[in-house]
Amino acid sequence: MEKKTITIKEVAEYANVSQATVSRVINGQASVKEKNLVKVQQAIEALGYTPNLAAQALASSRSNSVGMLVGSLDGPFYGPLMHSAEDELYRAGLHFIVTSGQESEVKERDALNFLRSKQVDGAIVHSDKLSDDELKQFAHGFKALVVLNRFIPELDHQCLSLDNELGGYLATKNLLDNGHRHIACITGPLSKPDARDRLSGYIRALAEHNVAYDPRLTIEGRFDHEGNFVKAYDLLANAGTITAVFCQNDNIALAVYDACAKLNLTIGEDISLVSFDNDLMSSHMRPRLSTVGFPIYEMGKLAGKMIIDQLHEKQTLTSRKLVPQLVERDSVKNLNA
Template identity: 70%
Template sequence: MDKKNITIKEVAEYANVSQATVSRVINGQSSVKEANLVKVHEAIAKLGYTPNPAAKALATSRSNSIGMLVGSLDGPFYGPLMHAAEDEIYKLGLHLIVTSGQDSEQKELESLHFLRAKQVEGVIVHADRITDEALRNLSNDFKHFVLLNRHIPELENHCLYLDNELGGYLATKHLLDFGHKAIGCITGPMNKHDARDRLLGYIRALAEHGVSYDPNLTIEGRFDHFDNFDKAKTLLERAPDITAVFCQNDNIALAVYDACYELGRTVGKDISIVGFDNDFMSRHMRPRLTTVGFPISEMGKIAGKMIIDQVKGQDRVTNQKLMPTLEVHDSVARIG
């Protein structure tokens, strides 16, 4: 007999029980007589029957998986985030199903509907475009729910986020402390919460040091690589007196390095740069980039633990706000 094609029917016939009894045994239901339980397990072992995971999920209304929505499936941010979350989830014997919103509200919504249809045990959500109201409503569609990098008061115990405003403040304050006043800022997309919060931190640090916010020194960039080089050149040519630039992530900082080289400005000497994220790429930039540390892997790990705690019925209130740190290297020069 081909063990690869053993069916529930054959197990039932071998054990001399009904197919419904075999199904209940496979799905761990307790309403099976001990004698029949023994016979079914003996039949499974003898025949080499392996339950079909999809069929088992359908029978139990469980998928043995956790869903995760992220902005993109590549890049130095989402890769470590997904990897760390998956490591924690796998410890409980569950699998991670990942989908991306691709910077589109429609795709984010479609992704969450897809995960709901897959009957995932819970979902970890990193969404930029879906409104707070929609997320509050969508959270009720899932048994377990964790929201990343967003803070919605009504979902307080399900939010895990970085203090992005503090990160923007630390970056700008460092430049101010080194004597800079004409400080440019290249933001991420302003439809993203973290970009807006980092800009608020930049503005707060300027105000505390008596420096007026000048919109002419700010330009909107992107968190990925696309178009940042042109935006950096535009800013530096539009405001040639800039002595420093706060870049809202390290991708942007890399583009500014390139623009400075083309414009004949030396990073760490006649122009200073601070990035954000402290991703693996920044460690290979020369001069070494001073950057705000974002504990990306830690966020993924905590998110995995949070969703697992919920699945296990051990959901508990913890400190869900992560703190950024300033990683000082060689890209900032003292002036004045």
């Protein structure tokens, strides 16, 4: 027996809303009350309604899909970022396609070309390798675009980032306020703007406390785990007067914990530590890690909302910069006491 085709009318009757409301939900239009959106989504699931996507796209000149370019498909940063963005887009009836650039200029370019070939309505882009000029060219290929963690003046109202300079400043200031003056910094790759900005915040905090910046105390590491242990071990084995370290993310801090264990140094006593990101693991390390919180879920959610607003011509006039907060725990010794 041929399966019965469910119509929009039947979905509307089941949800007790108008057919126009059902149509707005299916087409991802924002002007739907929350309670009606939920009722329609429940009706669609209960009845097994499947929209005619080809006809829908042809009628609306939209694919009802949004693409996202990230650096990696796993890890404590990109995972929550993708999840929160998808939640926001799904609520608006939009499908989500994710691609990874894997820290390669060629792969990032291929990924954006792939999303453009799929005629996605919008793209959320976290690119480390492509130039501003190339991203500006790609912006013309999408109805909506949000660029994460960088600022491009010509796309200012489409940029969403964290104030990384302030984050580096807050982390270093916490150590300085606790009496530390010999503070090392293990950075992420300095080819990345967020690593450079966090380093600038470190240098600003030192200057405000009349502590001369010593470039010998700045060690370039990586935001992933690769190679950080060796660099942390070498730094601490020859620490001299160093009493504290600012780690530019929690992966780097984890390597410092391992190096301290190898050298029989006690964190929070022999060496103080402030990190960046506030990953889930930071509250479970011992001692618990003081760190600057990165509002990853908020960034993903806001990126999705910015895409939706652009698709409905509600563009913001300025770029958005999220404010980090210091989370104080147990990894810093107060030398003033």
